[in-house]
Amino acid sequence: MSVKIAIKFTFVVVTTFILLNTFLKISNDVGNADELALGKATTSVYANFDHIKIHCDGYSNSSECINSANESSYPKVLWIGNSQLHAINQFQEGDISAPAILHNLLKEENKFLSTFSFPNANLIEKYFLFKYLLYAMDIETLILPVVMDDLREAEIRSDIKNIRNNEEFINSLNLSDLSILQLLSISSSNEDMDAVKNTTQQKSEIFLNKLFSEHIEMWERRPEMRASLFISLYKLRNTIFNITPSSERKMVPAFYKKNLFFLKKILEEATKNEIDVLLYIAPIRNDVTIPYNQEEYQSLKNEIRNIAKKLDIKYVNLENTVPNELWGLKNSTNNLDNVEIDFMHFQYPGHIIFSNTLKNELVYD
Amino acid sequence: MIFNSLTFLLFLPTVVLLYWILPRNPRIIMVFFSSLIFYGFWRVEFIPVMLISVFSDYYISLKMPSANQFLKKRLVVLSIIINLSLLFYFKYLIFFANNAIGFINILGFEIDPIFLNIILPLGISFYTFQTISYSVDVYRGFIKPEKNFFLYASYVTFFPQLVAGPVLRASEVIHQLSKRASFSKQLLINGTKRIIYGLFLKVVLADNIAPLVDTGFSITASELSALDVLTLSFLFGFQIYFDFSAYSHIAIGCALLMGIKFPENFNFPYLANSPKDFWKRWHISLSSWIRDYLYLPLTGTKVVNKSTGGIVEASSRNINASLFYTWAIMGLWHGANWTFVVWGLYHAVFIFLHRKISSYKSILSNNKIIIKIGAFLTLPLMMLGWIPFRADSIEVTFKLWSKLFNISNYTYLGMRENTYLVAFVLLIGMYLIYFINNIRNLKKISNRFNFLLYPLIISLIFIFLRPINQFIYFQF
Numbered sequence: 031m032s033v034k035i036a037i038k039f040t041f042v043v044v045t046t047f048i049l050l051n052t053f054l055k056i057s058n059d060v061g062n063a064d065e066l067a068l069g070k071a072t073t074s075v076y077a078n079f080d081h082i083k084i085h086c087d088g089y090s091n092s093s094e095c096i097n098s099a100n101e102s103s104y105p106k107v108l109w110i111g112n113s114q115l116h117a118i119n120q121f122q123e124g125d126i127s128a129p130a131i132l133h134n135l136l137k138e139e140n141k142f143l144s145t146f147s148f149p150n151a152n153l154i155e156k157y158f159l160f161k162y163l164l165y166a167m168d169i170e171t172l173i174l175p176v177v178m179d180d181l182r183e184a185e186i187r188s189d190i191k192n193i194r195n196n197e198e199f200i201n202s203l204n205l206s207d208l209s210i211l212q213l214l215s216i217s218s219s220n221e222d223m224d225a226v227k228n229t230t231q232q233k234s235e236i237f238l239n240k241l242f243s244e245h246i247e248m249w250e251r252r253p254e255m256r257a258s259l260f261i262s263l264y265k266l267r268n269t270i271f272n273i274t275p276s277s278e279r280k281m282v283p284a285f286y287k288k289n290l291f292f293l294k295k296i297l298e299e300a301t302k303n304e305i306d307v308l309l310y311i312a313p314i315r316n317d318v319t320i321p322y323n324q325e326e327y328q329s330l331k332n333e334i335r336n337i338a339k340k341l342d343i344k345y346v347n348l349e350n351t352v353p354n355e356l357w358g359l360k361n362s363t364n365n366l367d368n369v370e371i372d373f374m375h376f377q378y379p380g381h382i383i384f385s386n387t388l389k390n391e392l393v394y395d
Numbered sequence: 396m397i398f399n400s401l402t403f404l405l406f407l408p409t410v411v412l413l414y415w416i417l418p419r420n421p422r423i424i425m426v427f428f429s430s431l432i433f434y435g436f437w438r439v440e441f442i443p444v445m446l447i448s449v450f451s452d453y454y455i456s457l458k459m460p461s462a463n464q465f466l467k468k469r470l471v472v473l474s475i476i477i478n479l480s481l482l483f484y485f486k487y488l489i490f491f492a493n494n495a496i497g498f499i500n501i502l503g504f505e506i507d508p509i510f511l512n513i514i515l516p517l518g519i520s521f522y523t524f525q526t527i528s529y530s531v532d533v534y535r536g537f538i539k540p541e542k543n544f545f546l547y548a549s550y551v552t553f554f555p556q557l558v559a560g561p562v563l564r565a566s567e568v569i570h571q572l573s574k575r576a577s578f579s580k581q582l583l584i585n586g587t588k589r590i591i592y593g594l595f596l597k598v599v600l601a602d603n604i605a606p607l608v609d610t611g612f613s614i615t616a617s618e619l620s621a622l623d624v625l626t627l628s629f630l631f632g633f634q635i636y637f638d639f640s641a642y643s644h645i646a647i648g649c650a651l652l653m654g655i656k657f658p659e660n661f662n663f664p665y666l667a668n669s670p671k672d673f674w675k676r677w678h679i680s681l682s683s684w685i686r687d688y689l690y691l692p693l694t695g696t697k698v699v700n701k702s703t704g705g706i707v708e709a710s711s712r713n714i715n716a717s718l719f720y721t722w723a724i725m726g727l728w729h730g731a732n733w734t735f736v737v738w739g740l741y742h743a744v745f746i747f748l749h750r751k752i753s754s755y756k757s758i759l760s761n762n763k764i765i766i767k768i769g770a771f772l773t774l775p776l777m778m779l780g781w782i783p784f785r786a787d788s789i790e791v792t793f794k795l796w797s798k799l800f801n802i803s804n805y806t807y808l809g810m811r812e813n814t815y816l817v818a819f820v821l822l823i824g825m826y827l828i829y830f831i832n833n834i835r836n837l838k839k840i841s842n843r844f845n846f847l848l849y850p851l852i853i854s855l856i857f858i859f860l861r862p863i864n865q866f867i868y869f870q871f
Contacts, residue, residue, distance in 0.1 A: 035580065038846045045850035050857060182811070185610065225397050225862035231436040235862060238401040248857070255858045267816065283809055284618035 050248055050255075057251070057258035071360040072375045073121035074113070077130030085116065085129045085145040088189040089159060095144050096166045104142040105170035107392070108163060110156045112180055114312055115147035117375040119358035125378035131385035136392070141170070152183040152285075155190045157292040158214065161299065162193050165202055169305050173388065174296065175312040176334050178322050179374070184285040186214060210295075268364040275363070275371045276319040281326045290333065297341050308391055309338050311347045313384060315373040317354035344391070351387045356380035396436035396554075398645045399598050400862045406433065407590075410554075411652045415578055423572060426549040426653075433554035434517070441516040444481060449548050451477045452526040456533040456540040467534055474530035478523040485515050490731035518558035520728055524681075525551055528688055529565045538566050546573055555649035559642045559868040561660040561680035568655065576654030589648030595852045596641035597866070598859040604634040604821075605864055607814050612785055614809060616794035621804035624782070624795045625775065626818045631785045632778040633821045636664065638867045639678070665777065666829055668769035669753075670745040673777050685725055693717035719743045729784070734792055738783040745776055 076085040082101075083094035099106050109115065109129060118125050129145035136143045144167070146159060156174070163169065194200065194214040203211065226232045243250040267273065300307045311331055314320055320327070331347060338345030356379050360372035376384070396403050410429045417425055435442055455474045459467050483491075489511050496506045529551070532538045541547040550568045576582070611619075611627040619627070643660035650657045660679050667673035674682045694717045719740065726739025779799075783792040798804045808815070831837045 049854040225865040234402040284614040
């Protein structure tokens with residue numbers, strides 16, 4: 031009996047250790063969940079010039095970009111978008127992304143471009159970040175993309191939710207702003223310590239987690255392991271159901287409406303604060319079947335155009351801006367193929383064309 | 396202290412070790428103070444509230460044996476009043492006050508709603524019920540009052556079950572706390588297995604289903620289809636089952652590590668073949684508590700010995716009325732909101748209907764096909780019953796339910812694809828596990844080789860263990 035138990039126990043311990051190491055290996059090559067989602071063929075590039083940070087990935091490190099912008103005497107241009115802005119397909123040493131290129135182009139016009147981009151950034155998140163940036167810096171122009179894919183999202187990531195903890199900002203808001211901001215508190219909770227917040231246990235949990243993270247690498251890298259696990263499940267799903275980058279993704283009506291509501295809120299805020307807006311439909315690869323329902327996509331473009339017209343905001347459709355040959359392939363999102371089409375992220379020459387197009391749209395006299 | 400945390404995973408072995416090495420009296424005192432520490436890790440300031448309930452019932456019950464029938468009755472009423480007053484103040488005061496104000500406003504008098512910042516002490520619904528049952532059992536003469544204060548207090552505050560049950564009777568626990576079981580490796584193995592299983596259900600399944608459920612219920616009812624409502628009710632049904640049964644597994648496992656056996660609280664509830672059967676399988680300890688201390692007294696049944704469950708002496712009118720009263724109160728016990736009352740009454744209606752149907756189908760009651768049909772119908776009915784439990788208001792509840800009665804609402808979908816996929820996979824998984832458990836040879840094989848699954852389960856717990864969500868039943 032005892033020998034049997036000992037054998038089983040040893041088996042469980044050893045196999046668990048091997049399994050955990052396997053999970054760790056899977057997520058070993060990448061730094062975080064977002065990189066894991068982008069794949070090896072696409073690289074995130076957040077630019078800074080001479081220690082001046084001009085491109086940030088959300089709220090948590092926003093102060094670096096805000097300080098850089100505020101130190102500049104030039105009028106500020108703000109660009110808030112998704113991974114299309116920071117991801118370069120088939121990246122090569124020395125490549126820079128559109129925000130950096132546009133920053134340099136606008137510098138010649140005596141403007142300071144500050145960019146914030148994060149993967150699958152939906153318009154609800156963009157609204158809260160914009161609202162915060164409005165408080166933190168003077169903005170002259172806002173560049174705002176609309177990406178069909180992002181309108182399928184309605185979750186607010188933890189990074190953006192943390193805006194609610196900025197007391198100075200919260201105190202600066204009026205009642206109606208505060209009521210909208212409550213969304214950050216009531217939306218789905220997914221933060222590590224949420225269940226022990228404001229309890230005695232919070233202190234012991236923080237202490238123990240820190241202790242474990244310092245001494246056990248596996249413990250510290252659990253977020254990456256979680257992410258790689260979800261990516262594996264995602265790939266399994268795609269394999270089973272034969273989901274490819276071209277598979278049609280139907281719009282989720284509730285999320286779509288919510289996103290459009292917050293788009294209008296951003297535009298209204300901008301108008302109220304006398305900020306010029308350049309609203310654009312994001313570039314997309316168009317030599318392959320795009321994963322959108324054509325009717326829904328057309329209807330979105332019409333709706334965006336109408337909103338812009340109604341609010342007297344500059345609108346451009348940039349979906350054909352980047353030539354087909356400047357897009358690329360990315361790591362496959364299923365278990366059968368090695369690579370697949372990337373219809374969201376383009377190569378460095380594409381970033382040059384894209385930023386030049388935007389520069390031309392931002393006509394400065 | 397929350398089970399799914401590092402703090403608890405260090406706290407538990409310490410207590411278990413002390414439990415097995417300390418002699419009787421220090422051991423009992425250690426259990427009591429460990430339970431207070433466990434509770435204090437949430438909010439120290441609410442320990443006195445719990446102790447009011449503990450002290451009052453201890454002293455009241457001690458007075459009972461020497462009291463005459465009249466005084467005994469007074470004493471048990473006093474115990475009930477003290478406990479229900481605590482419950483009322485912390486859980487229901489704002490609710491009833493605002494409802495009263497609402498009613499007064501309807502009558503034409505303008506009064507503003509009150510805004511009181513009353514925090515609901517964790518587990519108050521559970522420990523007050525336990526102390527009430529203790530006093531009532533002493534009053535009924537089923538048990539003798541426990542003279543050893545620490546032994547009695549350890550029963551009420553025993554940390555594995557303190558916050559979310561199972562709701563235990565004194566007769567089930569005190570003798571086990573008083574006389575330690577003999578130590579065996581099997582106790583440790585079985586207890587650990589239950590804890591691992593519970594943690595898996597909570598941190599891997601329930602916590603990962605939660606965002607899908609939260610997102611689904613954040614969508615306006617008008618945007619959802621009938622299939623969405625069904626999917627959401629199933630998903631939340633699975634979430635609450637994994638969450639709550641996880642708590643029970645961990646509680647049972649922790650107690651087992653100390654050689655204390657708790658009754659089971661769940662038994663594949665979603666495989667029930669009738670609403671009545673469902674409540675014999677879901678939160679079994681509460682269902683039986685409600686039956687013995689609320690439903691039977693309401694029917695007028697004289698409880699002459701330890702719970703018989705018999706309702707023979709009550710008139711049929713009493714039975715039906717009591718059923719609805721009991722379920723309304725059961726709903727309100729879960730939360731100070733009318734949605735919970737609707738949830739309770741929903742179940743009362745189906746249990747009532749089942750009773751009526753049962754009286755006609757007695758000949759067929761053992762028919763396998765009838766049982767299968769019963770199970771097939773019961774599952775969606777019980778799942779849909781979770782809608783008021785999770786929805787923000789009665790209005791939303793009825794809007795969601797009403798979706799099911801319009802055929803045009805079955806023609807579109809309003810949520811992300813993964814939501815349906817996860818619900819479907821969980822449903823299939825549930826039947827698969829049931830299938831394995833019910834085929835003798837398969838069960839034998841699975842029992843023999845289930846240790847092969849433990850590395851995967853433990854790895855997943857390691858990766859997902861973090862206190863992101865409280866157990867759902869903490870809010871009750």
